[in-house]
Amino acid sequence: MTAESSREFDVIVIGAGAVGENVADRVVRGGLTAVIVESELVGGECSYWACIPSKALLRPGSVLHAAQVVPGAKEAITGTIDAEAALKHRDWFTNNWQDGSQVEWLDSAGIELIRGRGRVTGPREVQVEGLDGNSYALKAHHAVVIATGSTPTIPDIKGLKDIPAWTTRGATAAKEIPKRLVVLGGGVAGVEMAQAFARLGSDVTLIARGRLLSSYPEEAANLVLAGLRADGVAVHLHTDVKKTQKNDDGTVTVTFDDKTATADKLLVASGRHPALANLGLENVGVEAQDGKPLQLTTDASGLVEGPASDGTSGLWLYAAGDAAGKVLLTHQGKYEARATGDAIVARATGKLTGTPKPWSPWAHTANDHAVPSVVFTDPEVASVGPSLEQALLQGRNVTGVELPIDVSGSQLHSPDYKGWAQLVVDEDRKVILGATFVGPGVAELLHSATIAIVGEVPLDRLWHAVPSYPTISEVWLRLLEKYGL
Numbered sequence: 001m002t003a004e005s006s007r008e009f010d011v012i013v014i015g016a017g018a019v020g021e022n023v024a025d026r027v028v029r030g031g032l033t034a035v036i037v038e039s040e041l042v043g044g045e046c047s048y049w050a051c052i053p054s055k056a057l058l059r060p061g062s063v064l065h066a067a068q069v070v071p072g073a074k075e076a077i078t079g080t081i082d083a084e085a086a087l088k089h090r091d092w093f094t095n096n097w098q099d100g101s102q103v104e105w106l107d108s109a110g111i112e113l114i115r116g117r118g119r120v121t122g123p124r125e126v127q128v129e130g131l132d133g134n135s136y137a138l139k140a141h142h143a144v145v146i147a148t149g150s151t152p153t154i155p156d157i158k159g160l161k162d163i164p165a166w167t168t169r170g171a172t173a174a175k176e177i178p179k180r181l182v183v184l185g186g187g188v189a190g191v192e193m194a195q196a197f198a199r200l201g202s203d204v205t206l207i208a209r210g211r212l213l214s215s216y217p218e219e220a221a222n223l224v225l226a227g228l229r230a231d232g233v234a235v236h237l238h239t240d241v242k243k244t245q246k247n248d249d250g251t252v253t254v255t256f257d258d259k260t261a262t263a264d265k266l267l268v269a270s271g272r273h274p275a276l277a278n279l280g281l282e283n284v285g286v287e288a289q290d291g292k293p294l295q296l297t298t299d300a301s302g303l304v305e306g307p308a309s310d311g312t313s314g315l316w317l318y319a320a321g322d323a324a325g326k327v328l329l330t331h332q333g334k335y336e337a338r339a340t341g342d343a344i345v346a347r348a349t350g351k352l353t354g355t356p357k358p359w360s361p362w363a364h365t366a367n368d369h370a371v372p373s374v375v376f377t378d379p380e381v382a383s384v385g386p387s388l389e390q391a392l393l394q395g396r397n398v399t400g401v402e403l404p405i406d407v408s409g410s411q412l413h414s415p416d417y418k419g420w421a422q423l424v425v426d427e428d429r430k431v432i433l434g435a436t437f438v439g440p441g442v443a444e445l446l447h448s449a450t451i452a453i454v455g456e457v458p459l460d461r462l463w464h465a466v467p468s469y470p471t472i473s474e475v476w477l478r479l480l481e482k483y484g485l
Contacts, residue, residue, distance in 0.1 A: 017044020026341025
């Protein structure tokens with residue numbers, strides 16, 4: 001028989017992924033009580049089906065290829081990737097999809113967990129249908145935070161709904177490597193999984209409606225395209241899929257242009273959108289407009305703007321991470337979560353009224369200026385801030401500085417190293433606005449660029465930051481010299 005209990009907390013967080021965990025941690029550190037509501041694994045998408053397992057699948061191929069191109073090391077390479085061992089390591093990295101350690105952390109941090117599905121039923125009110133069969137009526141004294149992440153966007157393709165296709169969850173949790181794999185989508189997840197499975201032994205075909213990695217400079221995308229093709233991936237760009245069908249033998253046939261591709265598995269990697277369905281937000285006036293999917297609008301602290309914050313019931317509804325819909329990246333979501341948690345505490349204690357100032361502890365200001373991202377292909381793509389094309393479209397007075405990465409450090413990394421770098425310089429302030437690096441090992445260059453942008457380091461001062469020799473970081477010097485310093 002279902003039992004119902006009423007509970008009160010200072011803060012209710014719906015979603016126990018990395019974002020929800022960080023919000024709850026910050027409010028508890030600030031002296032408030034918090035409960036997290038979660039229907040799946042504590043730790044969320046990144047820990048079990050996204051960042052962690054995908055990088056675990058990519059890493060063996062990257063390491064092997066790095067050794068295969070260095071004289072002295074390549075002569076020692078006599079075998080190929082052991083796919084079974086790679087999958088086993090992936091399982092270890094995801095803790096075999098068990099969240100016991102994450103639950104222990106919540107307990108040690110003083111955060112309560114209710115396993116179930118939460119719905120907002122009124123201002124500061126959440127009803128939870130518990131996985132234990134019980135119902136919980138929760139009341140928040142200060143805030144309810146939506147931290148439910150995102151969900152895959154499935155394109156409207158004839159026959160697709162009738163096929164048991166993989167989304168990224170299926171790919172990252174694969175129990176065996178398919179002999180043939182077709183990937184729909186040329187974004188980050190599509191190119192990463194295409195290369196990972198190609199190096200693990202699949203015959204991979206990738207189909208994209210536009211070019212690869214459309215949010216990155218084309219020079220970067222072209223180097224990734226060359227890397228995929230070098231690994232045997234058949235890439236079809238600017239291509240529309242006409243239909244998909246399941247065959248009698250369990251395989252899938254994809255029809256595109258005047259061609260077909262048959263695969264043992266089909267991966268749909270065509271983007272993601274905020275997971276806001278069935279949260280009851282309509283009960284507090286937060287609804288989709290003009291037939292469009294629901295999209296939340298938040299202020300710099302994550303406070304949801306609109307009917308839920310019109311002053312009649314106070315400021316209480318927040319969103320952070322993918323659910324807020326601004327930047328769908330785990331590290332940026334955790335950044336938002338920390339600021340949002342601190343803002344909730346600050347408002348509860350009277351330290352914050354109104355909208356927080358930019359770059360204050362309670363504002364997500366970096367979302368507008370310096371969002372770092374890495375595509376973990378081989379070569380890697382590391383980018384922060386706008387590209388030159390994006391900055392010009394924004395009407396900025398900018399100069400682009402681009403050159404191949406050809407320094408002693410890159411030559412040491414690999415005799416046939418191929419890379420590219422771009423700086424976007426704000427000519428009005430004489431600071432860096434954006435940076436992109438492409439090549440093996442460039443992900444570790446990114447944080448220095450992020451610091452330069454966030455800190456608004458003047459170029460004439462940045463010139464005094466001498467890169468170590470011989471490292472790939474020497475490209476910084478070459479870029480600044482090309483600019484004229």
